[in-house]
Amino acid sequence: MTAISKAEDTRQRVLDVAARQFRDRGYAGVSLRDIADEAGLKAGSLYYHFRSKDEIVATVLDIGIALVHEAVERAVAALPQGPSPERLLTTAIRQHLQAFLAYSDYTSANVRIFGQLPPEVRRANLPARQRYEALWDAIIDRARAAGTVRNSVDTATFRLFLLGAMNASLEWFDPARGDVDRLARRYADLALHGLLGRPEA
Amino acid sequence: MTAISKAEDTRQRVLDVAARQFRDRGYAGVSLRDIADEAGLKAGSLYYHFRSKDEIVATVLDIGIALVHEAVERAVAALPQGPSPERLLTTAIRQHLQAFLAYSDYTSANVRIFGQLPPEVRRANLPARQRYEALWDAIIDRARAAGTVRNSVDTATFRLFLLGAMNASLEWFDPARGDVDRLARRYADLALHGLLGRPEA
DNA sequence: CCTACCGATCGGTAGG
């Protein structure tokens, strides 16, 4: 049984509220009074839990990456030895989409506002971003090592293409109405075989 | 010779400055004083050219879509009759990326801040967005009609996948250092044939 | 297109 202190509980509630508000109105569009109101405390009291607005947003950004990183890493590690490139990449794509959409307040806050943050705050989130990119590069290179991958496109370009396509789904896909697993199968099919399948020559 | 009035010139300069600032700091992160300072006039004077902050941002959003729409539509119309699906889609992809990256202040302002705008402002930009999506759906369906397209993924899903991947390039691709045409060839190759090429069965 | 200003709101702090 985990003992959850009142302060911990409040802190989590503040972060949940902050993530959703930052996603919806941007970094500068959310005041500490907005967050405090919805989280049920007074604006000045936020400083009992956080040192500044920047610390709140930095925490939201890191959580958004960490949840997805862990989900993808765990699912890939649980695969039987020597998976086909298809199986490996399809698993990673499904896990990324499932986690991304499940924690969409945090993940889409990250995707949406990262580019418009003060440089110091952006810098604080960079290591987590780079570790996640490295995880994907390792997965792609592992698929490549199986030998059936066409070699025309380098790892970084494929990773940027694929993560860009997946992250954009935050802007239109509603997990409450759509089937995440079906979306994952379609996106994996497109990433692996494209619209046409076999190249012309 | 086009006569450009002083007021028109100032208006254009204000929009250029506003687009870049909105892209970098978000909608609420940019004050009218910030824009006026960099455009070389006083904050109150902006109201000689625009009725409100919302009118400025709405104009920036519409320009971002219109420039890309026209470029893609024109290039596709200029194609010889009966182009192959490869040629048709590769042309559209190249034009989208070239225009998107050439006008990146406007286009990335649009991509980045759309989701965090007040609902009225978002609504004003919706028709332009939907017309552009319809243009892409028509292009994809035309490629499909040639008969060599696999039918496993529907038009809307492919369009969302592809536009998501392309638009994300705004966050990392620097046209001053990279080769847009090479990026376009790689993205077209991935969209058409995927990482593996031929499907397994 | 500028000057001078309005009421409202901002992030943050002192003191409890």
Next chain:
DNA sequence: CCTACCGATCGGTAGG
């Protein structure tokens, strides 16, 4: 965790 407040800044307007 609250009350009460600080100086700074916000979008917008009147009058020129």
